Amino acid sequence: MKLGKTGVAYESSEKAPSASFEISQLIAKPKKPHTINETLVKPCLIKAVQQVLGVQASKKIQDIPLSNNTVKARIDTMSNDIEDQLVCESKKSPYFSLRCDESRGDRGTVVMFLEKS
Numbered sequence: 001m002k003l004g005k006t007g008v009a010y011e012s013s014e015k016a017p018s019a020s021f022e023i024s025q026l027i028a029k030p031k032k033p034h035t036i037n038e039t040l041v042k043p044c045l046i047k048a049v050q051q052v053l054g055v056q057a058s059k060k061i062q063d064i065p066l067s068n069n070t071v072k073a074r075i076d077t078m079s080n081d082i083e084d085q086l087v088c089e090s091k092k093s094p095y096f097s098l099r100c101d102e103s104r105g106d107r108g109t110v111v112m113f114l115e116k117s
Contacts, residue, residue: 016064024037024066024070027071046061046062
């Protein structure tokens with residue numbers, strides 16, 4: 001239970017943080033500014049849900065954390081998780097990584113070099 005802005009207690013949902021991660025990933029992929037969530041994405045979601053599903057449903061959308069700092073933290077968390085997965089998988093491999101640097105190719109793709117042990 002959480003205390004809302006109006007002072008009324010409500011049941012918090014695990015769906016809001018999950019939606020925040022999903023939206024943050026969509027923002028990160030095309031390399032859009034994090035502030036687009038506060039200025040465009042969230043207001044559009046709220047308006048669309050309000051029109052299609054009603055005011056009660058739009059109040060749930062308002063609970064999705066999408067501030068600039070939250071989106072940055074979500075993207076950092078996802079990035080660190082991917083790096084951890086790569087390191088874990090490379091340790092299991094008969095090949096190993098001499099170094100895990102963030103090196104970028106022509107099109108901005110991450111390049112990783114592996115050398116046979």
